[in-house]
Amino acid sequence: MRSLLPIIKGKKPRHPLLARLLHWVYAPAVLAGILSGFYLTRPFPSQGFSKVESAQKTHFVAQYLLICSYLARIYQAYFTKDYQEILPGFNDMAGLPRFLQYELFLSQKKPKYKKYNPGQKILFTGLGLLIPLQIITGLALYKPNSLQKTVVLAGGLGPLRKWHYLAGVAVFALSAGHIYFACTHDPNKLKSIFTGYE
């Protein structure tokens, strides 16, 4: 009955508490990873860190938060089976042209979706695939001695660093797109990632 109360009040549940909590761990971790990571590539003072040491500290704290929250989110997805809402299926792919037509202002009719639109699904799945790549290459950069087998697979630390950087570039682009759409598309949904209800 208690869980029904908000619904009776007209609130539609959208994100369970755990998913929201985890979102607000991995989202700042990814943002901190982007900021400190790109400073580490080109350490110029204008980029927000006074020295490499502090950027590294930020990056390494963020990396632990990201690894833990990512694994927890995968665990949650597996047990609650909510990955079905996130992974794009056949219907999403078939509906992609209609979605793109609307988003590219070629059609006025806003398509309706059960939870996430095909764009969001592709974006979240993309992030879900890039983060493990980021974690694996990042861990091998972090502990190149103990994880040298991963370095062998990448063909050396140089190529491995390049993959970590390129994955970082892709994570940056997807995160920027996600934040833009999250902030401009539907304030109700934006609210829902804090409150749980739209």
Place this chain on the structure above:
Amino acid sequence: MPIRIGTEPLRPGKLSRSAPPLIWLGTNTCGGDAVSFLNSLDPGYLDLLRDLADCRYLYLTMTAEGDMATRILDEMLTTLPGKYILVVEGTIPTRSNGLYSVVGMRNGEPLTALQAVRELGTKARYVVAVGTCAAFGGPFAAMPNPSGSLPVQAVLDRQVINVPGCPVNPDWMMGTLVHLIRFGEPELDSFNRPKLFYGETIHNLCQRRHYFDNSLFAKQPGEPWCMYQIGCKGPDTFADCPYRQWNGEHLSWPVKANTPCIGCVNPEFPDGNAPFFEHLPDVRLPGVRVTADRVGALTAAATVLGIGVHLAGSILTGRLAHAFKQTFSGSGARTRLLQNLIQRFSKKR
């Protein structure tokens, strides 16, 4: 009459019985590793000849040539299988049945490096690939690699100990040989390099590390700061150059000479870590080669442009205003949901 090399007399017959026979083949190589090896100080090259190994064949310094030299190789196979150490310097070309590197003639036919390394490598006690070319391909297998050159491990189905470097540091090679002779196989890392010399990154051993940590960077070679921003490969390179150093007397090394490390011991050297003066290696796509920085900059520009255009579109078509008006004017999801519930209830009745 003792043979003389320089001023030191060579005393045959002084070798201890345990000194294993040594063969040092030169395949596709510039010869730099053998020359560098000759600069070893303690033990020096003469110590190797006199006390440590029964050096039967070293392509650069031996006096034997032609059939006489090839005969030594044949003898090894027939009389000393499983006893000798084989050192290979250079890549093994595989194109045209290996004819791009011939180490001698046998029965009037060219004896290719491919054939020699396969035959001798199979029966050797240890196989050591000296220099980055032999260990990983290096410059002699660099793109476009017209001779189809491969590192030693790629043509031998057995353990090869890699002692890379372009050239190898004399200590790394002499140290590995002495270890093999006196104590057996040294502890190796996942790239089959002796951990003794390749166990830590240059970056972690570098005297300028505190400049790195505190963001004090050289803007061009010649400056006395950390070389990271001009492409130092120290963070990606496992070698002990900072304390072992080079130039015979352990005098200097690249960063001490105010120039970035180019990562010459790395498996990706040189194609996979060029350009040397850039932090990240280039990104190679079919037909194009771009710097990693440019990939980053182009992606960032495309992202900003995409978001900007969509935002402009949303403002101009009124969608943005509509989304916010709907939420804050009360005709949002909550109202929609209430309307839905009312509709549903009234239908049921």
